[in-house]
Amino acid sequence: MAQPAAAASRAAPPAVIDGSAPTLHPEGVAWDPSRKSFLVGSVRHGTVSIVKTDGSTRTLANEPRIVFTIGVHVDARRNRVLAAYADYGVGTRSTPETVQKQAGLAIFDLETGRTKHLVDLAMGPGPHVANDFAIDRAGNAYVTDSTSDKIYRVDTRGRASVLVQSPQLASPIGDGMNGIVWHPDGYLLAVRYDAGVLLRIPLSRPHRFEEVRLDWPLVGGGLVLRPDGSLLVVSNALGQRLDGAGSVLRTRDGWRSATTVGESAPWADAVPTTAAVSPYGTYVASGRLDLLVAGTPTDRFTLRRW
Template identity: 45%
Template sequence: MLFSFITSPTGPARRPNVIRLTALAAGLLGLLPGCSKDDEPTTPTVPNPSRISVPQAAFHPEGIQYDEANKRFIVSSRTKGVVSTVRDDSTFAQLADDPRLISTIGVNLDAGRNRVLVAVSDNGANTTRTSATTLRKRAALAIFNNTSGALLNYVDLGGLRPALNHFANDIAVDAAGNAYVTDSNAPIIYKVDPQGVASVFLENAQFDAGTAFGLNGIVYHPDGYLIVAKANTGTLYKVPIANPASFTAVTNATGLTLTGADGLLLTDPQTLLLVSGSQSTVYRLSSTDAWANVRSTGTFATGAVSPTTITKRGSDAYVLYPYTATSPRFKIVKVSF
């Protein structure tokens, strides 16, 4: 089509001009770099793309939420300690930061209150912000305005049990606006009320994992309880909000091994998606008896990409692939069963 517009003073372009232009085009194409595994196109060609590849080197995101109102994903970062956004065309922008954010881990978008809640920890991944006083001691909840990124509150959690090691990991928010935060290094679930007052919601030796990662993913069920995953054993717990001490272990009816359990997503009252990073798998779990028992109804293999957490977008679910702490990019991938 391009050549049809090329003319000479006496008529259509002569064949030698076409040959020269063809050779020039071939030469320019030869200068274009080939696509490699870590140099993938970032602009999607369809709505709700199957994957979004984000060229952010050594960002190592851990948590993810989809912000429907603003058509963007919200992600955390172990290595940078910031909160950022990603759009479908891979456009990347920083939403929030604070010097106390050493590593940002779990993220919860409380859309009705226009808040972004972020779990803050320090396991040494952010080499520019870690310190001897915060390493394995920092556990906090940072709360930001979702529109402006302004810090609304910063709540210390580790100080409630200063003698223990800490790693604030994931967050659930109930209908009243109370936040519940798991600690992977201490056998604790914290509660932070809407006014920012922190307390130990539940502490129990069953949650202790020694030097391994313990409590991890957490979700709020609309019937008034939490579902919590323990990573080192793959155990799921049902924790009633009104009486947390009466928590019970969910029986795995199919004998499925869920070790490495990380992010949880409740897609409806009977269906839970669970990301197992160590197994490179997203499990679809179902319960018909209010989460006394659970069975597997599907799996999605991610490959060796260190999947962490998962978020709902309309009727779809997207899982986060951080790869490693030094990777040149990360991905957000639609899950299919």
Template identity: 35%
Template sequence: MSIHSSKHALTTYASIFLFLLIEISTPIKVIAGDPHFISFRSPNLYPEGLAWDPTKQHFLTGSFHHRTISSISDAGVVQTLISDSSLPENVTVLGLAVDSRNNRVLAAIHAVQPLPPFNALAAYDLKSGQRLFLSLLPSDEHAIANDVAVDFNGNAYVTNSIGNFIWKVNAKGEASIFSKSPRFTEHPVDRDTPYSFCGLNGIAYVSSGGYLLVGQSNTGKMFKVDAEDGTARHVLLNEDLTAPDGVVLRSDGVVLVVSPEVNKLWFLKSNSGWNEGVVYDKIDLDDEGYPTSVVARERDKAYVLYGYFSEGVLGNSERESFRIEEVRSPKESEDENVWIYVMIGFGLVYFLYWRFQMGQLVKNMDKKIN
């Protein structure tokens, strides 16, 4: 091999290496572009709950005024997935949970006063839209069936925001009061807040430990509830949350909690199986839209629902436009950027070392040729 050929090969290899380095870093910038914004239109919908269907790759929402569950695509196309006219008139479809293993969606149903009391869990087949069961939730006092989570066995857990307890509905639709732990009522409530009436609210199932994480709106506390026997303990956090509503667990173990009262989203993590945890980041949300629910989809991307639910409660029936927005942790984004630069740095170091070695190789080959 001639000197010219050796140098040409070295230059070619270097060009290929730099090209690959640029190509590796470019997609990361694309992924970290502007957050996804979905605007959708549906007259008088006023959704409170949001769920993600990983099979069909679309969002699901309920409605304050309609006995419906709607699907919403990434492009904002709305379709009525389920319309259940057999439900009592004017009931509200609140929390939703997708049970992918059984191909169904679970919906907490509540009748807002002054309507006759009605609290139930409805299960619908995601493919046909057929109702699988409607389970009335037992209570001797005023109740609000608010949010729902589901475990891998198809058991559903529904929060009662007034009675501060949790119902359980098994895969067959049999309902019972599951947890009335005294932990739920041991913390003081500020009766001057507009959300003082609302106790247990958002709920998520942690499959790795077999327990539930439940937020309590009027105290700002979070509880860890054993999914077998219903025993509960207070999760010690480095700060209380203000009027927490929707709760979601990401696949990496991070918990996101949203509050429509203070327009805030918290990012929480724990190294102790949620005996205690820390709020490691929080972001301000848009103060218009009343964000009540948060979901996680593929690659742990998080989305918040702006359903203007408070307008619906106050009797507004004229709104048509609602939205779903992707939300990100600034601290996580900073960490990702640091790792990108670290990896590029390692790549450059490796490249320089490789170039030095190739230079030595070329010199040795030239000596042999000469």
């Protein structure tokens, strides 16, 4: 007997979604409650795509001015999907004029995928690579730049400013600030990829940021703040080794210090990058960026439940 449509729409996704799309190579992933599906970006094509539970994909947003999309988040309250965009030189639209020079935040209509705003974040001398971002309750976005010493703020009207600038945010090898989350108590948590340092950045006084005391470094770093208050950190060392790991951290002092309370290492899929919280659990993305960087792109990617 066929399953009723209403019941089918409530069915949980499988524990592992084996995705397939022509050389998509997603880095970022988000849960879309309006479709009960995942959305992913594309380091190869600069798109945002819908991923169904059977792993099939459909393009939602395809803005030709964007080289590639990294972090992706859904703001369902405002009918928006947002994506950080940049160019590492491996996209089909990469040019000498855009490699590590294009950096910004794209804002699309969640229902149609139509471009609402492209917010330029290549502020000051380069290079620039907008990486990930967090959205607060009011809809403001906070965007990391992996190759500069800045974190940006973009308001709901698309106006950009520098939230905080410091040498401590910069990496000498160009793998600086990466994952970032907004905490409802009024601060950001952000990780520096190369050093494994987690920073606590108060929004009222962002220049007064401090390093969170950890039991070991979080090298790599996609961050997800889960509904139970724990922080999931997805780690990899792209270009150094293929294995990755997931760690769960908890705090007792408002994220001035944190302790690892769970770990999965090595992760089942090579080079995991970040994760998304869904009503059915937290799903970790592996878009096989290692193969793309090596010049052997693939059509396969994985979303795996933690």
